Amino acid sequence: MIKHLQELLEKAVSCLQRDGVFPKDINPVINFERTRSKEHGDFATNLALTLAKPIGKNPREIAQLIADKLIESMHVEKVEIAGPGFLNFFLTNNCRRQVVKQVLKLGNKYGNNDFGSHKKITVEFVSANPTGPLHVGHGRGAAYGASLSNILEKSGYEVQREYYVNDNGRQMDILATSVWLRYIELCGVPVAFPDNGYQGNYIVEIARFVRKKYGDKFLFTQSEVYENVPEDEKHGGDKEKHIDGLVHNAKHLLGKDNYQKVFKIALNTILSGIKADLESFNVNYDSWFSEKQLHESDTIDRAIAKLKEKNYLYEKDGAIWFMSTHFGDDLDRVVVRENGQKTYFASDIAYLLNKFERGFEGALYVFGADHHGYIARLKAAAKGMDINPEDIEIVLTQFANLVKGGKKVQMSSRSGKFVTLKELIDDVGVDAARFFYVMRSHDQHMDFDLDLAKSQTNENPVFYIQYAHARICSVYKKLEEQALQHNQEIGNASLNLLTHEKEEDLMRSISSYPEILITAARTRSPHTLANYLREVAQNYHSFYDQCHIVNITDENLRNARMNLSLATKSIIADGLSLLGASAPESMFAEDRDTK
């Protein structure tokens, strides 16, 4: 439709240029927007305002000139000039109603668009270290990344969803050592658990599993465990040195093979827990990418070689540095440490290179706001390797506070006192959790109100939207019960009977679905869709209140209204599924359980 209107305007403008009214050298960009209120018609363009300057005429005057040259269209009822010089286009009622037919025909393909023009992109999100279960802080990234991926896919991108598993490095050694220490404890040898070890209860569970499988095979005496280990912080020492000493002894005492056994059990247990949590949260990945893979292949070396080739590396204090300040970062970054080990940043560079070597044309990273310092160095690394920094995009999600009883829920991940994602899902349900995380803009701090998410009342937007869907199902059932079989063809042929104000509002609302999706995709903002669904639901409830379907005698009108209802249902179901929430057929708990 917008295309059609643009063509009309283009013709009018070129006509005016030919007549010498407008200068020949202007090449206007024609923007059409859906109007905010219906008094302004269906679509509006600010063309005359943007032309005011180059032409040197009053915008309203220009608008009039253009309006006079517009040729008739079967879809346009009238064109008005309003405000400072907007051209408002009013569509014919017939044209507006076609959307019902179209939605019913296309089903969940309605709204598909080509905004992404088949660009192959990888969307990486969550990527939490596998050192413990996901907590509510990861939930926002998960819900956002998954919803955004769905929206981008619907908008014509080829999307690959990826989780980067940090299965390498010191933190993982600390994890394995923590498990081993708990294991020793379980065997009856008392150990003072290190301040910097992983405290959570899940570590003990994993240790129990290790003991069950291997018995006392990995047991050593207290003096062996603590041999040459510096004092812990609680005894006036350095907790970092203390834990490193323990890690060293763990590797030495267990030997490579046995250490790997403990390591792998710890990693696999936690990782499969993370996978299970995400799956139950309706978050699905196409790929779980192992950091270790970068080390075992030659990718890191090649990435470093690439930077070296261009003279972006230098040596200082025995370490190798990347000149990231040259590309706008605050500090230069170490790539290889004095002791010869590669830094985490080196893996990042290699991972970035790897993404483009795998043929992706764009890499989208979803980071928590605490990682914003990574943007500059990642873009710097891209420039250093001749990857267009425009092709990497980093989106930050702000933190979400949990609010319960009007108070913030305090959390600290260090002590292991946090609300896990699983607990949240068990508490409020997947639908509410998924929806609440994305109903606010990702770059806005948000309060996640647990009481509200749980409430099954009109205060809860998820239930409000789901209720609209359930209502439509209910009406449909009612029709069947009363043997008033719905006939879609009659409905389509009778769309001209949909003249009620509420019917028009609802049609207006459902016809903007494709544009909403494009906006959500363009601005990387799933919350745009969440808000839109609320609006659709509101228009439906309002329509439902005033336009009855079952208990009216006009068969044509009844079928037309049912078509409109089914079109609405289709959009709500599709929109909710993009956001990872379900569209139930009934809101009554007993019906939902038997589903």
Add this chain to the structure above:
RNA sequence: GCGCUCGUAGCUCAGUAGGAUAGAGCGACCGCCUCCUAAGCGGUAGGUCAGGGGUUCGAUUCCCUUCGAGCGCGCCA
């Protein structure tokens, strides 16, 4: 100290690739079930878009500045 993100109604938040009278929900107040699910609908009240400057036909939106909030500034991962 430097940097990043933000500041919109009593509360939680939309809106801003410069555009028309800044919108919802909740809370408050007033109405609507002999009628398809009242988990619903209709209405009223509520604003210096944090403050100040600038850019222009036009700024809540862009720029500068002040104030306030959150986060980040390792040869950790």
